[in-house]
Amino acid sequence: xMKYEITLATLLADIGAFYEPKKWHFLTVNGIDLGEGKIExxxxxxxxxVKDEIVIYYAISDYETPIPSVVSLxxxxxxxxxxxxxxxxxxxxxxxxxxxxxxxxxxxxxxGES
Amino acid sequence: xKKTIQIPLGSQHISLLEPIRFKxxxxxxxxIGVDADVGFVHRGVExxxxxxxxxxxxxxxxARVCGLCAITHSLSYTLAVEKLLGYxxxxxxxxxRMLMVExxxxxxxxxxxxxxxxNAGFEALFMQxxxxxxxxxDLQEAISGNRVQFDFIAIGGVNRDLTPExxxxxxxxLTLLSEKIDTLIGLFDNNWSxxxxxxxxxxxxxxxxxxxxxLGPLARATGLATDVRVExxxxxxxxxxxxxxxxxxxxxxxxxxxRLREIVNSIAMCKNIADNLPSGEILEKTKGKPKGEAVVxxxxxxxxxxxxxxxxxxxxLERVRIKTPTFSGIPAMMEVFKGSEYADAPAIxxxxxxxxxxxxK
Numbered sequence: 001x002m003k004y005e006i007t008l009a010t011l012l013a014d015i016g017a018f019y020e021p022k023k024w025h026f027l028t029v030n031g032i033d034l035g036e037g038k039i040e041x042x043x044x045x046x047x048x049x050v051k052d053e054i055v056i057y058y059a060i061s062d063y064e065t066p067i068p069s070v071v072s073l074x075x076x077x078x079x080x081x082x083x084x085x086x087x088x089x090x091x092x093x094x095x096x097x098x099x100x101x102x103x104x105x106x107x108x109x110x111x112g113e114s
Numbered sequence: 115x116k117k118t119i120q121i122p123l124g125s126q127h128i129s130l131l132e133p134i135r136f137k138x139x140x141x142x143x144x145x146i147g148v149d150a151d152v153g154f155v156h157r158g159v160e161x162x163x164x165x166x167x168x169x170x171x172x173x174x175x176x177a178r179v180c181g182l183c184a185i186t187h188s189l190s191y192t193l194a195v196e197k198l199l200g201y202x203x204x205x206x207x208x209x210x211r212m213l214m215v216e217x218x219x220x221x222x223x224x225x226x227x228x229x230x231x232x233n234a235g236f237e238a239l240f241m242q243x244x245x246x247x248x249x250x251x252d253l254q255e256a257i258s259g260n261r262v263q264f265d266f267i268a269i270g271g272v273n274r275d276l277t278p279e280x281x282x283x284x285x286x287x288l289t290l291l292s293e294k295i296d297t298l299i300g301l302f303d304n305n306w307s308x309x310x311x312x313x314x315x316x317x318x319x320x321x322x323x324x325x326x327x328x329l330g331p332l333a334r335a336t337g338l339a340t341d342v343r344v345e346x347x348x349x350x351x352x353x354x355x356x357x358x359x360x361x362x363x364x365x366x367x368x369x370x371x372x373r374l375r376e377i378v379n380s381i382a383m384c385k386n387i388a389d390n391l392p393s394g395e396i397l398e399k400t401k402g403k404p405k406g407e408a409v410v411x412x413x414x415x416x417x418x419x420x421x422x423x424x425x426x427x428x429x430x431l432e433r434v435r436i437k438t439p440t441f442s443g444i445p446a447m448m449e450v451f452k453g454s455e456y457a458d459a460p461a462i463x464x465x466x467x468x469x470x471x472x473x474x475k
Contacts, residue, residue, distance in 0.1 A: 001409055021324040025340065027411075027420050028437040044422075046411065048340055051347045054409055076327040076445035080437075086153075087160075100153035100474065109161050 001054040008041075008059050011068050015043060015057060019073055023048060024055070029070075029080030031088045033112040037062050039088060043070065043077075063111070069093040116141050123459055125154055130463060132470040136448075140456050148451045150444055152473050159475045163434035169195060169404055169425065172434060174265055179436065180472045181262050182222045185214045186414040187472075188267040191434070193348055193412070194423040195269055198404035205350070206394035207271045212349050213387045214257065214266055215412070216380040220291070221250040222415035223331075223373040226467035227298065230370055233461040234307040246294040249287040256283055271397035276388065284388045288381045295381070299374050302367075312366035316462035318450050319364055326446040330417020330439050331376070332466060335361045335368035342413035354386045355379070366465040373467075403427050414439050416467050438472035 006014045019026070030042040040058055047053035061067065067084075069092055070077045081092040082099035089108030101109075121138045124130035133154035139147035159179055163172045173195070177188040189211055196203065203211070228243035251261060257280055258264040258273075266272055276284075302308045318328060323336040333340050341358055343351045359375040361368035404425030412419050417439035424433040447466050454462060 021327075025329070025418075026327045027418075028435075028442070030422060030435050030437075032424060032433045032435075042422075044409070044420075046345065049345070051345055054411075056409075074327070075325055076442070079441060079444055098151070098153070100156045102153065105156075109158060 001052075001056065003056045003058060006057050006059050008061055008065060008067060011043075011057075011059060012070065012073065015070050016073050018055075018057070019045070021074075026074045026076060027054075029077060029084055031084040031090070031110065033088065033110060034060070035112045039063065039090070039111075041067065041084070063088070063090060063108075067092045069095060118146065121456060123463070130460065132468060133474065134468060134470045136451070136459070136463075138451065138456060138459065143455050143457065145451050145454050145456055145459065148448045150448060152441070152444070152470065154474065155470065156474045160434055160436060164431050168429040169431050170269060170429075172431065173267060173269060176434070176436065177263055177265060177267075179438075179475045180469060182225065182469060183218050183414045183416070183419070183472070184263055185211075185218045185266060186412050186419055187436070188265070189215060190410050190412045190419050190421040191423065192267050192269050194408040194410040194421045195404050195425075196400065197408040197410065198406050198423065198425055199269075199400050199402050201270065201398070201400045203271060204394040204398065205392035207396060207398075208349055209354070209387050209391055210272045210276065210396065211267060212351070212354065213276075213384055214254070214264065214272075216384050216387075217250055217254050217257075219415045220377050220380050220384075221247050221254070222467075223377050224250070226415075226464070227302070227370060227373055229464040229467075230312075230366070230461065231308065233464045234311065236305075236307055239301065239308075243298065246291065249291045249294075253284060253287050256280055268397060270400040271395065273397065275396045276391060281388045281391075284384060288385055292378070292381055295374065295377050299371075299378075302370050302374060308370070309367060312370065312461065312465075313363070315366050315458050316369075316450050316454060316465060317363070317365045318446055320362075322449055323364070323446065326449055327442060328446040329442055330413070330415075331369055331372040332417065332443055332446060334359060335372045336364035337362040342411045342418045346411055348410070348412070351383075354383045354390070356383060366461060369465045403429060404431065414472075416440055416469060416472075417443060419472075436475050438469070438475060440466075440469045440473045443468070444473075 024045040027044040032040040081095040087110040124135045135151045177184040224247040232240035258266040405427040420437035422435035
């Protein structure tokens, strides 16, 4: 497993330079609360036809900073983006709330402070 | 300007009893847009895994995510924790784990094929496949002691061993099942409702399979040669006779045939395991507490199941991320719906084998 740190400012450029749909299978967007208002965001890929090759691009952010969407590069990413909007209460460009949680659910249940 | 209407499919719908709702935008009978709502029964399992249970208990919690691929969930989690503990199971444990996962695949694929038959109006065949599926369910119950929530996988091994009586039962039931599957292959190939009616319906192209990151039988039905069983080195699948099953047309018919032929391959692999079980302990001691981050992929019946586990050396984990096959398959599903006839939507949906229990984990 290879992990590469990037920033939200360069996210689209970094993923755009890396991602080729016929080489890489996009697994998901993931979030991990690091505490003290920080969150690690991950974009995870596996290589087709190759054993054990996983690549994770990650960026450290806070709860308030809007996150660019990678849907223009990876059309299937909208599911993972909507999930982190619901579960961490983040803002992702173009991603609506309500994939998992209803209006009366706990807000952002996977935040450390919740 | 053409008039469009909104038509829902699910969750209180005769052809979709699962807690998911698709909202179709239709022009006459054709679907031109689709949106999905998957959160009806969200259970907060990821949160519970880090707040309510210690890492040794979580394997039994995640087994409750799904009633069809419970083994695959507990296996994925256990593999991730074992990686963090620096433990690798011996061959006997690996073989026993593969056996249960492949039995899971057989009965799950049979359930999907039964639903596909039901959606074709073939109620009697639905009943027949469900009855034949009992041969596998009985085996799983005999091996694990449970019928649905098996709790067979443990950190460091498995909780039960195979006895000579169980090996005989595996051969007896799977030989009987092979004959039933041969009959089913004939039916799905030659019966009008199951063959001609489903050819060319619900097509996902190979190009779209790449674009929307299709996985599992959905991808293999388009010719996309991806299968986690050969993309990870956690299990010696080649040694027990794994063969990748590919079709090329990407329609309902192709998806049915990927599943039918995978059942044949899984039966052969299970018999191989029963005949060539390596010696060794079935449960070994592991030391320490999980520290660091591990990712694991396992091929569930519906496709790639992904677990990410992060621990800090304590009893409680920091993060357990579960990414299920149906969750990842929804973008490709939505693409297939566009341009299809609304009347075909239930059959298309059944051929995707959606599992909302997993998705709303």
